[in-house]
Amino acid sequence: MNKHIRKHETDLLWRDREDVAVLTFNLNGETFAIEATVVQEILDLLPETRVPGAKAFLGGVINFRGKVIPLADIRLAFGMEAGEATIDSRIIVVQLDIDGEPCLVGIRTDKVYEVTTLAQASSEPPPSIGMRWRADFIDCLVKRNGEFIIVPNLKKIFSVDVTPTGMLFTG
């Protein structure tokens, strides 16, 4: 019963599964989790090349094994503040499905914790009010050890916006 009540349209993580293996990480003191199966690799910080004109949260690219992939700071998508790089900072490379094509993207994190299992039973949809961040960028919240783990909706965050930013035309 519970399962169905709690389901909401952005429930991408569970897809009728009881438990899902995730990778947890830290951003500005909050714990986030992404499904472990999409994670390709965890990297130390790499030299980043700025892409002028790109969206702020996708402002750079890195050389990942000979491929040029975007480096995302999802904090900026959420409207959180960008953080300074620390000795614990890591890049999680994930493979997303963008318009039916696999697409690699690096996600900047303050610290990577562990691969763990989250239970669907402890999951809640993001509250529609009282959130600091855009609710539609959050897939669900999962309560564990007294804290909420945020599962971001990567598909939504990275959904391709087809309109060119036209930086140069307006500039």
Next chain:
Amino acid sequence: MNLMDPVQVFRMEAAELFVVIEEGLLDLLGDLSNQAQIDAVFRGLHTLKGSGSMFGFEALAAFTHHCETAFDRVRKGEVPATAELVAAVLEAQDHMKALVDTPNGDHEATGNGLLAKLQAAVGAKAAQGCVVAAPLPAAVAGTSSAAAPAATRWRLRFRLPVNAMANGTNPLGLLDELADLGDCTIKADTSAIPSLDAIEPDDLHIGWTVELTTTQPQPRAAIEDVFIFVMDDMEMVLEEVSSAPAPAVASAPTPALAPTSVALPLADAAPSEPARAVNTAPAIADAKQTKPAAENVRVPAERLDELMDRVGELVIAQSRLSQLAGVSADIQLRSVSEDVERLSGELRDTMMVLRMVPVGSLFGRFRRLVHDLARETGKEIELVTEGETTEVDKTVIERLADPLVHLVRNSIDHGLEMPEDRLASGKARAGRVTLSARQAGGEVIITIRDDGRGIDRERVRAKAEASGLIQPGQMLLDQELLQLILQPGFSTAAQITSLSGRGVGMDVVKKTVEALRGVIDMQSTPGEGSEISLRIPLTLAIIDGLLVRVGTGSYVIPLSAVEECLELSAEEDLRSRGRSFISLRDHLVPFLRLRELFRTGTPPDRYQKMVVISTGNERVGLVVDQIIGDHQTVIKAMSKLHHDVVTFSGATILGDGNVALILDVTHLVTVGQQQEAQLRAAG
């Protein structure tokens, strides 16, 4: 018309088949995956060939065979249905019509040209398989020699397949046929008959032993012919017992030497014409065994792409090596590094050449299109092609096919006038469409030119305003106005005819060209015609670039676009501030300060440099902090997530592993032109 004459019936039938085939082909042009039409076209060709061969249209049968084979392979999924193939068969169809109309005419040269195209469209395997349908050996009576044949004695033991009777073979009929060959004694072998309760009434469990004395000139073949339909599935032992005692002529044919499985003789009735026709097409089946030394090797396109990737990686590794060698005092290392650099450069060039194919294969398909369009629009059209031997990267050829079809349609449909109108305005009756290709610098330029009425700018403007693409009365450069035609929102609904309505839209043309890192230039003079040029980079994977620094970032400018590099003196820099124009040999050239454009937030270097780039006639200066030098650039695509960033056409990895972005020259020139227009408008 004599309807009792099968030849006349065949001609009528052929006319119907041509309609079916052509409709199928044209539908396929719209949807290449349409299996129903692929089947329909194949069946049409098949029937045409089969019936044609029946009624003495050997040349037609031989020629159609190749088209049929091509479609058979498509039907079986061995090769994809491509626009190229469909066009080739469409074109071939006219030839088939000619072969029906005048079967004895001299069509060979035309036919060979068409077959070459067909082969190009599906790979040489299209011509595989022998067109000569061997007539039924059973019917062969043999060309009896004048000499009286000797009698021979044979022993034959055979057992038919168990389902032979169920499948319509009458064993008694076979025994009768054997009896017709000469004197024979027949013994049945019933040892294999199962018990009554296990027996199936239709099954055959009896074997036979036959002793036959025959005067057939080729007795072994004659006996085997009796079993022609069941030969493959039956058990048979056939042996010559001994020559018959009577006139044992020494010179009699020695049938025992004849192998049983091959060399079935061809009948005299066999048409000899198709055999000749086969020779005119490359006999691929034979070529397998006896390949001439200079034969081309066909390589799947993906392999070439893989090789290209490897070459790209090599170039990157080489540039890292060069960098290390550059700072090293080791002379030997430097020398090796130079060798590797030279070799990888040569390898790169060779690789590029491998990927090049003449653009003629692309142009060839337009004759039919123009032909059809002329018929349907009632316009008279002359198609001129130039520069067919210009070579272009294969990917470009593949991708440009559909856009070019659309552009040619567009030219004919909207550009060319009716013959009377042309005469009235002092032009030749026939409109002319010119397709040309040429190389210029690092680009290949494909141009579609017509001498029609030209683009009606007021109508374009009105449409663009109506569809909200521009504001009413908005100031536009002429080029911008013309380019509106390529915008996705530019409604062409009012202009769609049955022809131009098919296939892709102009916005797809634009997208395709841009995906190839190309540009579309448009020119049009009212009353005189229009010209659309597609400018595509010659090679897609590696370019020569100029590496520059802006702020702390490195960027690559495609060298093919670079006209010159200048130093921007402090005075000039100051003087041009706010104006962003520089006087270059009496021409005002707009320039862009990339530092500002990219918002680097860094102070400018003391000596600013300017790289002047151009696309065709438009020039723009790019102000950078430092010119680092030439750089062999392996192009990496930008991520899909960065497709909104229009300033860069790709990225590359530098020797130190860092990423440098490749500037999109076209885009920057457009920005420069806009800036110029704004400044001029502001006075």
Next chain:
Amino acid sequence: MSAHILTVDDSASIRMTTRIALTGAGYQVTEAVDGVDGLAKAKGGRFDMIVTDLNMPNMNGLAMIQALRASPAHTGIPIIFLTTESDAEMKAQAKAAGATGWITKPFDPEQLVKITRKVLGK
């Protein structure tokens, strides 16, 4: 009574040739224009032999042969197929489906008569 032969072909000219050749040799001939037509006529009448094309719209010859052999009333009836090429694969399929024999196009009307005599016996 002369034998009755069903000729199944989508090509009118081939049907005509078949009919002319076989009626000339004293057989009775009925025509069908595709596999569906052929199957219906074969099941609706009594034929001594069927001559069929393989590549036809609606139902191809292969499917028709299979359908005929699946019906007990039509086991044993000789079925000769026409094939344009020495297409071993097609031939094997048709044989596997239960065809009795084949004629390779282009064929001489005399060949057809000869084959018919061979298959039907005297």
